[in-house]
Amino acid sequence: MLQHAAGLAALGAASGPAEAAAQSRSAAGVNTNSSPSDLKITDMRACTVAANYDYPIIRIDTNQGVYGLGEVRDAGVKGIALILKAHLLGKNPLQIDARLSQIRPFAGQGRMGGGYSAVDMALHDIAGKVYGVPAWRLIGNKLRDKIRIYCDTTGHKDPKIYGKRMADRKKMGFTFFKMDLYTSLVEDRPGAVNVNGVATEKGLGYMCEYIAAVRDAIGWDQPLGADHFGRLTVNDAIRYARAFEPYQLAWAEDFVDYRDWRGLKQISDATTTPTLTGEDAFGLEEGFQNLIDNQAVDLIQPDPETSGALRETKRIADYADMHGIPTVLHFAGSPVGCMASVHLACTLRNFVVMENHAVDMPWWQDLVTGPAKPIIQNGYIPVPDKPGLGVELNAEVIKEHLRYPGYFEPTPMYDDFIVSGFRRVGPWPHFDEDGKYVNAVTY
Numbered sequence: 145m146l147q148h149a150a151g152l153a154a155l156g157a158a159s160g161p162a163e164a165a166a167q168s169r170s171a172a173g174v175n176t177n178s179s180p181s182d183l184k185i186t187d188m189r190a191c192t193v194a195a196n197y198d199y200p201i202i203r204i205d206t207n208q209g210v211y212g213l214g215e216v217r218d219a220g221v222k223g224i225a226l227i228l229k230a231h232l233l234g235k236n237p238l239q240i241d242a243r244l245s246q247i248r249p250f251a252g253q254g255r256m257g258g259g260y261s262a263v264d265m266a267l268h269d270i271a272g273k274v275y276g277v278p279a280w281r282l283i284g285n286k287l288r289d290k291i292r293i294y295c296d297t298t299g300h301k302d303p304k305i306y307g308k309r310m311a312d313r314k315k316m317g318f319t320f321f322k323m324d325l326y327t328s329l330v331e332d333r334p335g336a337v338n339v340n341g342v343a344t345e346k347g348l349g350y351m352c353e354y355i356a357a358v359r360d361a362i363g364w365d366q367p368l369g370a371d372h373f374g375r376l377t378v379n380d381a382i383r384y385a386r387a388f389e390p391y392q393l394a395w396a397e398d399f400v401d402y403r404d405w406r407g408l409k410q411i412s413d414a415t416t417t418p419t420l421t422g423e424d425a426f427g428l429e430e431g432f433q434n435l436i437d438n439q440a441v442d443l444i445q446p447d448p449e450t451s452g453a454l455r456e457t458k459r460i461a462d463y464a465d466m467h468g469i470p471t472v473l474h475f476a477g478s479p480v481g482c483m484a485s486v487h488l489a490c491t492l493r494n495f496v497v498m499e500n501h502a503v504d505m506p507w508w509q510d511l512v513t514g515p516a517k518p519i520i521q522n523g524y525i526p527v528p529d530k531p532g533l534g535v536e537l538n539a540e541v542i543k544e545h546l547r548y549p550g551y552f553e554p555t556p557m558y559d560d561f562i563v564s565g566f567r568r569v570g571p572w573p574h575f576d577e578d579g580k581y582v583n584a585v586t587y
Contacts (some may be wrong), residue, residue, distance in 0.1 A: 145405075145427075146186065146410065149188060150386050151372070151586050154190055155351050156173055156466055158209060158285050158500075162286060163309060166325070168356070169581030175311060179208065180232065180238055180274055180275075180416070180470050181236075182207075182208070182238035183206050183207065183208055183210070183236050183237060183238055183270075184206060184234055184235065184236060184237075184273065185204055185205070185206055185232045185233055185235050185236075185237050186205050186206055186207050186233070187204070187205040187229075187554075187555070188202060188203070188204050188205070188225070188226060188228075188229040188232065188233075188555060189202070189205070189235075189552040189553065189554065189555050190201050190203070190222035190225060190226055190552065190555070191222070191542065191546060191548075191550065191551050191552055191553075192221075192222055192470040192546065192547040192548055193478060193511065193542055193545050193546065193547065194478070194545055194546065194547040195478070195502065196501060196502055196507060197218035197219040197476055197477070198218065198219055198220070198221075198547055199215060199218060199220055199474075199477050199478035199480075199481075199500075199511075200215065200216035200220055200222035200224075200225065200258070200262070200287075200442070201213065201214070201215050201216075201222075201478060201480055201537070201542075202214045202215070202216065202222065202225045202226070202262045202263070202266060202579065203266070203552055204232070204237065204263070204266040204267070204270065204336065206237060206270065210273050211244070211266075211269075211270065211501040211532060212237065212265070212266030212267060212268070212269030212270035212271075212273070212327065212532065212533075213263050213265065213266055213269050213481055213535060213536075213537065214256035214261070214262035214263060214264070214265035214266035214267075214269070214480070214481075214482050214484070215258075215261075215449055215451070215477050215480045215481035215484070216255075216259060216261070216262045216449065216559050217254075217255050217257065217258035217261065217447065217449035217450045217477070217480055218449065218476040218477040218478075218481075218501070219476075220255040220258040220449075221255075222229045224255065224256060224258050224259035225259035225262040225263060226259075227250070227259065227562040228247045228250060228259050228260070228263055228553055228563075229555065229558040229559065230406045230559060230560055230561045230562065231246045231247050231561070231564075232246075232247070232263070233275065233559065236438075237266075237267050237270045237271065237352070238270070238271050238274060239266075239439050240264075240267045240268065240271060240282075240455065241455075242393065242453065242518065243256050243267055244260070244263070244264060244456075245264070247259070247260055247263060247382055247421065248260065248427075249565055250458070250563045251426050251427065252371065252426060253424060253426050253428075253430070253431060253450075254404075254424045254450060255427060255450065256426070256450055257427070257449075257450040257451060257452065258450060259327070260426070260452060260453075260456075261426075261449045261451065261452055261453040261456075262340065262449070262453070263446060263451060264452060264453035264454055264455055264456065265453045265454065265484040265533065267480065268282055268283075268453075268454050268455075268484070268487070268532070268533070269411070269532040269533045269535075270572060272459075272531045272532035272533065273531045274439045275531075276530050276531050277485065278487060278527075278528055278530060278531060278532070279454060279487040279532055279533050279534075280487040280488070280490050280491050280527065282454075283454050283455060283458050283487075283491055284458065284491030285491060286429075286490045286527060287490060287491060287493065287495075288489075288490050288493070288495070288527065289490075289526065289527055289528060290521075290524040290525060290526050290527060291486050291489045291490060291495075291498055291524060291525045292319065292320055292322040292323055292496075292497045292498065292523065292524055293318065293320070293497065293498055293499070293500050293520055293524060293525055294318065294369070294497050294499055294500075295313060295318060295322075295325070295499070295500045295503045295521055296322070296476070296499070296500075296501045297309055297310055297313055297322070297323060298324075298387070298505075299323065299324050299325075299329065300435060301332075301544055303328055303354045303356075303357035304357055305352050306323070306357055306358060307353055307360060307361035307362075308311065308361060310358045311322060311361040311362055312458075313362075313503075314363075314366075316503070316523070317520075317522035317523045318418070318519070318523040319364065319366070319367075319523045320366075320367045320394075320497045320523070321366060321367065321368045321369070322368065322369040322371060322394075322397075322489055322499070323354070323355070323358050323368065323369070323370050323371075324370075324371055324372045325351060325355070325370040325371065325372060325373060326355060326372050326373070327341060327343050327347070327351070327374040328341075329344065329345050329350075329351065330350040330351055331349055331355060333346075333347070335347070336350050336450075339372055340377065342374065342375075342377075342380050343384070345383075348384065349387075351384075352387055352388070352390075353392065355368075355370065355388065355389065355391045355393070359391060361371070364392075365380070367394040367497075368391075368393055368394055369394045369395045369396070369397060369420070370388070370396050370397065371396075371397035371398065372394055372398075373396070373398075376399055376584070377400075378399075378400060378404075378407040378410050378411060378446065378546050381399035381400055381407075381411045382410070382414045382415060384396070384399070385399065385411060385414070385415035385419070386414070388417045389415060389417050390417050391582060393416075393417055394418065395419065395442065395443055395472070396417050396418070396419060396420070396500065397416040397419035397420045397445070398420075398421050398422065398423070399411050399419060399421075402421040402422055402423075402424060402425050402431070402435070405434040405435050405438055405440040405442050406420060406438075406440070408435070408440040409438055409439065409440040409441075412439070412440060412441055412442060412507065416513075418442035418443060419440075419441045419442050419443070419447050420441055420442065420443040420444070420447040420472060421435065421444070421445060421475070422435065422444045422446050422447075422451070423445050423446070423447045423450065423474035424447070424450060425446065425450070425451060426450055426451055426452060426456075427451070427452055427460075428456065428460045428463055429461045431451065431460075432444060432446070432451075432460045432463070433462070433463070436463055436464050436467050436469055436535070437467070439469070439514065440480070441469070442469070443469060443470045443471070443496065444460070444461075444468075444469055444470075444471055445471075445472040445473065445474045445491045446460055446461070446471070446473065446474065447473070447474035447475060447476075448473060448475065448484065448485045449477055449481050449485075453484060453488070454487060454488045455483060457473075457488055458488060458491060461492045461493075461494060461495070462492075462493070464494060465492075465493050465494035469494070469561065470494045470495075470496045471492055471494050471496065472497055472498070472499075473485055473488070473489055473494055473495070473497075473498035474499050475498055475499045475500060475501070476499065476501035477501075477514065478508075478511055478512075478516065479509060479511050479512040479519060480511075480512065480535055480536060480537075481532060482500065482525070483512075483514075483515055483519075483528060483533050483535045485498060485524075485567040486498070486525050486527055487507050487527070487528070489499065497561060498525075500520060503520065504559070507541060507544075507545070508524040510538060510541045511537065511538055511541055511545075512526075512535045512536060512537055512538055512541055513535075513536045513538050514528070514533075514534050514536050515528055515534060515535060515536045539551065540584060541543075568585070571583050571584045571585050572585075574586070
């Protein structure tokens with residue numbers, strides 16, 4: 145120990161205090177790529193990948209070369225994250241709760257939750273890299289080593305062809321399935337759909353033929369969800385749900401708008417078909433609490449790229465777990481947001497399954513390096529143990545698929561505040577309390 149101390153003292157004399165401090169941190173096993181207390185956010189940039197949906201990806205840079213990646217909700221725009229840049233510049237990214245509290249007032253429902261969610265991902269990526277731990281370690285314990293995945297599957301008006309497409313998913317190794325059950329599948333059949341675009345009793349019988357064909361193809365013992373029924377009233381939804389009961393679906397998704405918790409509860413109470421919603425909801429208090437407190441649905445389905453990414457979505461899922469409600473994760477973005485969601489999912493006690501919307505895109509997983517390839521292995525994604533999100537961008541591939549020219553170009557137009565609450569911005573000309581005309585701050 146004395147020899148080690150003497151060596152550090154000699155190094156300090158020869159190289160200066162900064163170099164000696166870095167060597168000391170290295171000897172103690174601390175990541176010398178950053179000095180956490182001095183870490184500051186210096187920039188935020190973005191690019192948009194044109195895929196099955198647009199993938200807006202952001203990068204938050206720091207003064208010490210450590211950066212974090214995040215992703216806005218699929219089919220959203222990068223600007224919803226970039227308008228938050230001025231609130232983050234000069235701040236320490238490791239103070240994650242403080243940074244997110246600053247920008248929470250500017251998060252909204254649907255795609256408007258994407259900016260907050262992207263920043264959350266990037267902050268956890270930075271913190272994980274600085275501390276040398278995977279992002280999941282920053283929010284909880286790893287409860288599972290791999291995350292079960294279900295995938296989107298294109299439908300067909302011929303039930304047998306639809307069934308074959310779902311059977312092909314099973315051959316790919318998937319063990320959980322979901323089908324799009326559009327009412328429009330039967331609209332060409334006489335008497336199947338009324339003037340409001342809703343299935344009649346005859347039409348519901350035809351729709352159930354699709355469920356039966358899929359069940360025959362993948363097995364009646366396999367978990368199968370259904371989605372995309374069209375615009376329904378509460379009473380219409382009850383009719384649909386009751387027609388589906390013999391097929392024991394894992395869930396029927398988004399019968400009515402997620403904000404109508406009273407209607408959803410009425411549907412849930414009227415059927416044994418499990419109900420699910422939540423992909424467009426942001427925040428526990430703002431989007432999910434009424435659904436959970438009132439047992440309005442049987443399962444919730446936040447999309448981390450809308451709901452608040454890692455920290456907030458874990459709050460939501462943990463709260464649902466306290467009320468006996470399982471959590472499914474909706475996801476349709478790039479591998480950046482996908483792996484962030486995997487970090488989240490492994491910590492959730494009530495996790496069921498997570499969506500992937502890009503299994504038919506041959507270059508999807510080539511957008512990044514870091515995760516084991518293939519990213520989806522026999523219907524599961526292994527949980528990474530690399531620091532941060534464990535993902536780096538493959539610039540060459542991303543540049544081949546940009547929606548707009550420019551790869552993480554400078555964004556000085558976002559350096560000043562675009563969205564804000566009350567701000568003290570300096571003096572203004574006015575009469576003060578003594579009646580004197582001044583250009584000053586007097587509050």
